[in-house]
Every structure is written in structure tokens, then in C-alpha cells.
Amino acid sequence: MSSAAHLDIDSRGLATLTLNRPDVHNAFDDQLIAxxxxLITQARDDPRTRLLLLSSTGKSFSAGADLAWMRRMADASREDNLRDARKLALLMETLNGFPAPTLAKVQGAVMGGGVGLVSCCDIVVASExxxxxxxxxxxxxxxxxxxxxxxxxxxxxxxxRFFVSGERFSAVRAAAIxxxxxxxxxxxxDGKVLQLIDTLLANGPQAMxxxxxxxxxxxxxxVTPALSEYTAGVIADLRASDEGREGLRAFLEKGTPSWVAGNR
Structure with a gap:
């Protein structure tokens, strides 16, 4: 079985990290997060690394949380959910703090945690x-x-706006904001990403x-420990709440949660 993600470092010092769960649109679960x-830590600690490229296989960059994982965590304890949220926070912290330049190549759906990954990269190029x-x-x-x-x-x-609306927005809007x-x-x-790679690798690695x-x-x-713990607590509490359980159940069953019906 192929790995859910893989890392390759070439002779130029380009470290390519590829999300490889195309069948689920590169959605996250606890195993992929870990x-x-x-892999990001490996690239960070490898003296050859001059640039990290984050990419993905298939139609989507990352569609957020994996449904099977969400279903599993909806039935988990608050402590398990806290542990889970802390791991996602650590992933973001590890990518955001990467010492060399980071470049994201984005196509298709970018949802939830996928938006988080993009936010942690220095340069982001997206398909229209x-x-x-x-x-x-x-x-x-x-x-x-x-x-x-x-x-x-x-x-x-x-x-x-976008935290509370949950609305979908285009790559053009993403660039505008x-x-x-x-x-x-x-x-x-592909051509634009290769051009940027050449541009970056022509620069002094230590200077960058x-x-x-x-x-x-x-x-x-x-991002203090207190802030990280607060954000982990928010998601742990919401996952365990009646509203969170109902929302996830409605999504999985292709139904409509009560708060939508109540507003009609």
C-alpha cells in the first residue's frame, strides 16, 4: 500500500513533500497528521534542504478532515479530542516554523486544515x-x-467573514485577501511552480x-502554549457538543441539521 505522504530531496536541495491520498481528496486523519x-521534521533536519515544496496528488490539494476520522472522533472522549487537536496544532507549528522557504502548489479543493497548510507556507501558487x-x-x-x-x-x-460564513471562495478571491x-x-x-523553484534555488540558501x-x-x-491549548479546547468541546454531533451526523447521512430547518 502506498504511503499517505512521501518526501523526496533532490540533488539541488529541493525537498518535495507530497500528500498522497487522492481517493479521499488528501483529507487529514490522525495518521496523516503524524x-x-x-516528514517535515526530516526535511528540516536534513542539511541538504534549501527549499520545501508542498504538493499533492489527484484532483484536490486537501479537502480537510477525513470523514471516517471525524466519525471516530465524534465518539471519542474530550481528552482524546484534545490530544488529537494538539497534534494538528503541532503540524501547523512545524510547517510554519520551517527555517527554509516553503512553497505550496495548490489545485482543486482546499478545505479546513488544507487552508491551514496553505497559510503556513511562504509562497502559494494556485490553479484558477x-x-x-x-x-x-x-x-x-x-x-x-x-x-x-x-x-x-x-x-x-x-x-x-469566512470563519462564520463557511462559504466557498475562489482562487482569485484567495489571492485578493x-x-x-x-x-x-x-x-x-506546473510551469509556474518550476519557475519559482528555479528563482528560489538561485538565491543564497543561508540568506533566504x-x-x-x-x-x-x-x-x-x-502562538503561545496558552493559545494552542485554548484552540484545542474549542474544537474538543465542539466535537463533543450536541450541535457538533448533530452537524456531523447530518453531514454523513446527507441530511439537514435542525438549525437550518429552524431558520426556514
């Missing part, structure tokens, strides 16, 4: 056909663990690391 943390959503509220949940990174990327005003840096035709995505650190020091993202 594997991604391990890509679309984004922070749709957790539609399930009675919230984009908790990823929130510090998403807010830092798209800004408070846009987060206030700062989540994506460049949008290209689907047929041009220092330049990236300059931004982080001058405009720090303060």
Missing part, C-alpha cells in the same frame, strides 16, 4: 480552478487549531533563511 509532522472554504461551522464546529495561522495570512477582517500569492491557468501551474527569519522576528506570530 506522518506529515515526521482551485477553491477554498473554512466550512467547519456548517458541521457545528470551528477552524480552531489552524486559526492563528489563517488569521495571520488573510487578516482579521477576512477571517471574521492574501491567502494565495499567484493564480494561474491549470495548464500553467535569514530573510525569512527577519519577517518572523519583525512581525512575530505569537
Amino acid at each position: 506522518l506529515l509532522i515526521d 480552478a482551485a477553491f477554498f472554504a473554512l466550512s467547519e461551522v456548517k458541521l457545528g464546529l470551528a477552524p480552531a487549531a489552524i486559526s492563528p495561522y489563517v488569521i495571520a495570512k488573510m487578516g482579521v477582517s477576512q477571517a471574521r 492574501g491567502l494565495v500569492h499567484e493564480v494561474v491557468l491549470a495548464s500553467e501551474l 533563511r535569514a530573510a525569512k527569519q527577519l519577517v518572523q522576528v519583525a512581525n512575530p506570530l505569537e
